[in-house]
Amino acid sequence: MAELILDVKDISKTFPGVRALDRVSFDLRKGEVHALVGENGAGKSTLMKILSGVYQPDGGTLTYKGKEVHFQSARESSEAGIGIIYQELNLVPHLTVAQNIYMGREPRTALGYLDDRKMNVDAAKILAELNVDISPAVRLNKLSISKQQMVEIAKALSKDSEVLIMDEPTSALTETEIDELFKVIHKLRSRGVGIIYISHRLEELKHIVDRITVFRDGRYISTTNYADITMEEIINKMVGRKLENMFPVRKNLPTQKKLLEVRHIVHGSILRDISFDLYEGEILGLSGLMGAGRSELARAIFGADPRDSGDIIRDGKKLDIRSPADAIRHGIAYLSENRKEEGLAVKMRIDQNVTMANLPEVSKRFGIISSAQELQATQNYVDELDIRTPSLVQVVNHLSGGNQQKVVVAKWLFRDSRILIFDEPTRGIDVGAKFAIYELIERLARKGVGVIVISSELPEILGMTDRVLVLHEGRLTATLRTKDTSQEEILNYAAGLGA
Amino acid sequence: MANENLQNASGQAEAEVRAKPGRKKLALGQFVIFGAFVFLFILFSVVAKNFFTMRNVLTLALQTSTVTLMGIGVTFTIITGGIDLSIGSVIALTGTIAVIAANSGMAIWLSMVMGLLTGVLCGFLNGAMITGLRIPPFIATLGMMMVARGFVLTITNAMSKPAPDAFGHLGNDTLFSFSQKFPGIGYPVFIMIAVAIIFGFILRKTRVGRYTYAIGSNEEASRLSGIKVARIKVIAYMISGFCAALAGIILASRMVTSQPNGGISYELNAIAASVIGGTSLMGGIGTVAGAVIGSFIIGVLGVGLTMSGASFFVQQIAIGLVVIGSVAIDQIRYKKK
Numbered sequence: 001m002a003e004l005i006l007d008v009k010d011i012s013k014t015f016p017g018v019r020a021l022d023r024v025s026f027d028l029r030k031g032e033v034h035a036l037v038g039e040n041g042a043g044k045s046t047l048m049k050i051l052s053g054v055y056q057p058d059g060g061t062l063t064y065k066g067k068e069v070h071f072q073s074a075r076e077s078s079e080a081g082i083g084i085i086y087q088e089l090n091l092v093p094h095l096t097v098a099q100n101i102y103m104g105r106e107p108r109t110a111l112g113y114l115d116d117r118k119m120n121v122d123a124a125k126i127l128a129e130l131n132v133d134i135s136p137a138v139r140l141n142k143l144s145i146s147k148q149q150m151v152e153i154a155k156a157l158s159k160d161s162e163v164l165i166m167d168e169p170t171s172a173l174t175e176t177e178i179d180e181l182f183k184v185i186h187k188l189r190s191r192g193v194g195i196i197y198i199s200h201r202l203e204e205l206k207h208i209v210d211r212i213t214v215f216r217d218g219r220y221i222s223t224t225n226y227a228d229i230t231m232e233e234i235i236n237k238m239v240g241r242k243l244e245n246m247f248p249v250r251k252n253l254p255t256q257k258k259l260l261e262v263r264h265i266v267h268g269s270i271l272r273d274i275s276f277d278l279y280e281g282e283i284l285g286l287s288g289l290m291g292a293g294r295s296e297l298a299r300a301i302f303g304a305d306p307r308d309s310g311d312i313i314r315d316g317k318k319l320d321i322r323s324p325a326d327a328i329r330h331g332i333a334y335l336s337e338n339r340k341e342e343g344l345a346v347k348m349r350i351d352q353n354v355t356m357a358n359l360p361e362v363s364k365r366f367g368i369i370s371s372a373q374e375l376q377a378t379q380n381y382v383d384e385l386d387i388r389t390p391s392l393v394q395v396v397n398h399l400s401g402g403n404q405q406k407v408v409v410a411k412w413l414f415r416d417s418r419i420l421i422f423d424e425p426t427r428g429i430d431v432g433a434k435f436a437i438y439e440l441i442e443r444l445a446r447k448g449v450g451v452i453v454i455s456s457e458l459p460e461i462l463g464m465t466d467r468v469l470v471l472h473e474g475r476l477t478a479t480l481r482t483k484d485t486s487q488e489e490i491l492n493y494a495a496g497l498g499a
Numbered sequence: 500m501a502n503e504n505l506q507n508a509s510g511q512a513e514a515e516v517r518a519k520p521g522r523k524k525l526a527l528g529q530f531v532i533f534g535a536f537v538f539l540f541i542l543f544s545v546v547a548k549n550f551f552t553m554r555n556v557l558t559l560a561l562q563t564s565t566v567t568l569m570g571i572g573v574t575f576t577i578i579t580g581g582i583d584l585s586i587g588s589v590i591a592l593t594g595t596i597a598v599i600a601a602n603s604g605m606a607i608w609l610s611m612v613m614g615l616l617t618g619v620l621c622g623f624l625n626g627a628m629i630t631g632l633r634i635p636p637f638i639a640t641l642g643m644m645m646v647a648r649g650f651v652l653t654i655t656n657a658m659s660k661p662a663p664d665a666f667g668h669l670g671n672d673t674l675f676s677f678s679q680k681f682p683g684i685g686y687p688v689f690i691m692i693a694v695a696i697i698f699g700f701i702l703r704k705t706r707v708g709r710y711t712y713a714i715g716s717n718e719e720a721s722r723l724s725g726i727k728v729a730r731i732k733v734i735a736y737m738i739s740g741f742c743a744a745l746a747g748i749i750l751a752s753r754m755v756t757s758q759p760n761g762g763i764s765y766e767l768n769a770i771a772a773s774v775i776g777g778t779s780l781m782g783g784i785g786t787v788a789g790a791v792i793g794s795f796i797i798g799v800l801g802v803g804l805t806m807s808g809a810s811f812f813v814q815q816i817a818i819g820l821v822v823i824g825s826v827a828i829d830q831i832r833y834k835k836k
Contacts, residue, residue: 304723328725342723345716347783356713357724359706367706411724 002029004063005194006051006082006163011060013046020046023060024220026213028163028194033185033208035197035226038215039238039458044198047215048165051196052084053077065162083156084165089148091140091155098123098136101155126154130184146177153184157193164188165196170204171291182207200289202231203495216240231497232488239458239487246435247463248442254282254466259450260332260419262301265310270296272474274310278419278450283441285465285482286454288494292471294454295337298421302334303327328357333412337424337454339401343408346397350389351378353396353407358415381410385440402433409440420444421452426460438464458487472496531828532776532792539796543803550806553681560684563798564691565590565746569769570776570790571698572742575735577773578702580715580782581636583736585625585643586743586769590762592651593618593744594751598662599654607665611748618744619737621647626733640736644766655759662755670752687749694742699787701738711735715782771818772797775825796821 006028013021021043028034036044049055050062053071062069064080071077078084091100098120099106107115107122123136132150140148149169156164166185170178185195185208197209205212205226212229214221214237221237260278265271271293278284286294299305301312303321312319314330321327324334336342344353351374355362362373378392385406389399396407405425412420422441426434441464445451455461461468462482470478470493478493544551569586576583597614601607621643628639673683702708710731713721722728746765751758774780775796776789797818804814 302723323725324723325725325727334723336723341717342719345713345720345783347716348712352709352713356709356721356726359709363706368704369706369709371704415725 002031002192004028005030005065007061007063008047008051009061009063011047011050011057011062013043013050013055013057020218021050021057022218024215024218026220026223028196030162030194031189031192032210033189033195033197035199035205035209035212036215037199037202037205037212037234037238038221039456042215042238043218044215045167046218048084048167048196048198051077051082051163051165053082078159078161081160081162082165083159083161083163085149085152085156085167085169087168087171089145089152091148091151093141094139096137096139097127097134097143097151097154100140100151101126101136101158103155105159122158123154126158129187130154130157131187132180132184144177145172146174146180149173149181150184153188157188161193163194163196165198167198168200168290169197170199170201178204201495202234202491203497214238235488235491239491246438246459248435248439250283250442250445250466252281252446254445255280255448259314261311261313263311263313265297265300265312266308267296267300267305268308270474271300271307271310274471274474274476276469276476276479278452280448280450281445282467283445283451283453283465285461285468286452286471287458287461287468287490288471290456291473292494293474294471295423296474297471298334298423298452298454301327302332302421304334328415328417331416331418332421333357333415333417333419334421335405335408335412335423335425337427339404339408339427344396344404347395349393349395350382350387350399350407351375351392354378354381354410354414357411361414377414378410381414385410385413386436400433402436405433405437406440413444417449419450419452421454423454424456425453426455426457458490461490462487470494532789532796532825535825536792536796536799539799539803543799543807547803547806550803555802555806557682557684557688559795559798559802560688560691562802563794564685564687565750566765566768566772566797567691567791567794568694568742568746568749569765570772570794571694571787572739573766573769574773574776574778574785574787574790575698575702575711575738576636577770577778577780578711578715578782578785579732579735580718581629581732581735582640582770582780583622583625583739583743584637584640584766585621585647586739586746587762587764587766588644588647588651589618589621589740589743590747590750590765591759592621592647592747594747594761595651595655595757595759597748598660598666598751598757601662601666602660607663607668610666611669614748614751615741615744618740618742618747620740621743622737622740623733625740626729626736629736630729630732648763651759655757657759659754659756659758659760662751662757664755667752667755670749670754687753690745690749694745695787695791698738698742702787707731707734712783715784717783768797768818769794771822775822777825777829779829793825 004027008026010023010025011021012023024043024047026047038044046055050057053074053076069080101123102119107118109115120136127134127136130150130153134143134147134150140151169181173181188195199205209226211223212226212234213223214234216238257280258277259280263275265274274297288294296305300307303323303326312321319330340346355374355377359369362377363369375392382389382392387403387406389403396404425437441451441453453464465482468480468482468485468490469476470490472494473496477496480489549555573583573586593614596617597610600610600613625640625643628634629636669686673685676683702711710726713726714728714731718728747762750761772793773785773790776793778785778789800817800821801814804817
């Protein structure tokens with residue numbers, strides 16, 4: 001057995017209100033690819049940030065190359081030889097490949113000038129070792145995403161990294177590009193680099209992984225040789241928990257009345273011919289892995305992104321939706337997963353946010369806004385949705401995440417929306433406040449609103465919805481009745497494995 | 500378990516007061532700025548002998564009216580997250596167009612309307628470039644600044660032309676002229692007050708104003724809320740063009756000549772006035788009242804320092820320091836929050 005290069009023992013990390021890691025352990029050998037899997041919130045990213053020095057653990061020990069280490073910054077970890085490749089590439093598009101590889105450590109001549117020639121030669125050497133055909137002098141933004149990823153890897157190797165952490169490296173790659181990446185990973189492994197490989201795509205692990213560790217809810221579950229475990233067992237370990245009573249009881253059944261018919265939505269290779277129905281009073285889940293096209297589907301229906309073809313039909317009539325304004329006019333609302341970036345005007349007040357999508361309702365002639373009506377409407381929603389705020393004219397930036405979400409909901413209710421699309425409605429919201437959001441969604445459905453819930457948290461999908469649509473790489477792979485399905489089944493369809 | 504969480508949540512919330520309609524508070528920043536204005540005013544009244552005379556105060560108001568008008572207009576564009584650099588040139592162009600129209604025998608009021616329309620058109624073109632062609636506001640209005648200036652210099656051969664005497668009434672006549680001691684209040688001052696009230700009202704109380712803030716605060720959220728972002732932006736630049744045109748016509752009228760070389764770098768004073776008044780170049784924040792006070796601070800500094808014997812160059816230094824200082828104070832206050 002190869003020697004251990006990294007040994008994590010009983011590491012804990014607590015954030016205000018959340019125990020992100022609870023005495024987890026993990027080890028890595030030289031020349032091995034060790035997969036780390038788990039659902040969202042399992043603690044994978046937190047552990048990676050501790051290994052790369054971004055966070056400091058509250059307890060436990062970190063042993064690297066036989067010595068206990070305490071990384072205080074990303075720089076320390078990187079200098080020690082731990083390289084990390086984030087899901088979002090951290091490169092500068094307008095600089096050349098070589099400039100990116102040596103950023104911050106540019107070779108200089110004796111006179112202190114930048115030594116571009118040496119930099120390009122060195123970069124070419126590293127790229128050649130990886131067997132990739134990239135010129136060091138080419139500007140980064142001329143390269144495909146996979147080539148850019150190779151540059152990230154080259155950058156990590158140029159620092160003589162002995163441990164390489166890859167966080168969802170294939171999420172933006174095509175199949176041939178993934179093959180290329182795997183070749184490089186094999187090569188690195190044979191050179192003795194230890195690789196921690198994080199991925200949601202369980203099916204791709206079989207090509208590269210030696211061992212696999214499962215985390216769940218911030219806890220360590222198991223480590224196994226990949227050869228000794230089945231896909232089903234992995235999924236069981238990932239899901240593991242029994243559904244607790246975290247969700248309100250559904251008090252109504254969806255009606256048979258179609259509220260919205262979506263037909264043959266196509267948008268490049270992101271959305272490939274998606275059709276489904278939404279019924280009055282229904283809560284419809286939209287599940288899938290990252291990059292499966294869930295938000296894109298919602299945005300296409302809402303007119304926020306263009307679509308190549310496809311119809312959106314309400315009451316037998318095709319709706320002409322080309323912009324959010326069109327969709328809103330037809331009673332469709334979209335609550336973005338990025339609340340602060342796309343949902344709220346955070347510098348503005350609660351009342352101003354609530355009325356933002358329906359100002360004419362509180363306006364007199366000549367577009368003059370009636371403050372009295374505006375405050376009255378806001379008061380109604382603050383009461384109805386139980387928004388906790390010291391005043392109606394509070395700037396929304398100062399509210400908690402749960403209350404901000406309620407303000408967005410209030411905005412759409414004030415607009416009389418009949419179809420509400422929630423994109424990750426409980427992201428970044430405390431556990432306690434989540435229940436309030438679930439209750440709210442349930443109440444909306446009871447009133448006959450059609451609700452679509454996009455969520456990466458399967459318990460949420462199973463606990464809340466009547467039916468589930470599962471997407472895989474832009475295709476609808478399954479439409480399931482929630483009460484007849486399971487996390488395992490959904491995950492299978494989401495991974496493109498079929499039933 | 501869920502119930503427990505729920506109880507915790509409501510327990511925490513008990514500390515918070517139930518929602519009540521809050522009273523509108525004047526932003527602290529505006530108090531500070533207004534205080535600074537009063538302070539400067541008193542300071543110069545003590546230091547400069549003839550500063551605090553009725554005649555001087557009236558002159559100050561008259562002189563400041565141009566920058567104030569421009570400052571009000573440009574504030575709209577800055578709140579959307581943009582900028583309008585073209586207004587200095589628009590002043591020269593619109594005033595000159597009005598004078599040319601008047602000289603061609605057109606009725607004076609109609610010639611002035613021509614000037615106003617020219618300004619609105621410039622603003623419309625700015626807005627169209629920014630929203631239609633997606634040119635950054637800085638670049639689009641910089642281009643417009645050069646084109647408008649070049650255009651007015653070309654059609655006039657860079658020469659000032661006198662206007663009919665009647666053209667001068669707007670800029671030089673006064674109301675309430677009772678005596679030597681009280682020479683009356685110039686029409687431009689009334690125009691300035693009316694524009695401040697009307698556009699202040701638009702910004703605070705109408706949908707156009709609300710959308711202006713919303714776009715500056717979060718353009719994507721605004722779009723996803725169904726706001727017609729492009730239309731509102733174009734309106735903001737048209738308002739800026741309109742206000743600059745008013746300033747241009749007043750300036751031409753006061754001189755009773757066309758001023759193809761006039762208004763150079765006035766846009767910077769207007770932007771400075773707006774910023775001193777608390778407008779954020781990041782968008783989403785700013786008021787008409789702030790722009791007015793900001794303009795008057797610049798005006799008082801200018802007149803006061805001149806009367807105290809300081810040179811024009813020293814005035815520049817003072818105004819520059821005030822711009823930097825006012826924003827620095829904002830930043831420090833913001834950080835503390």
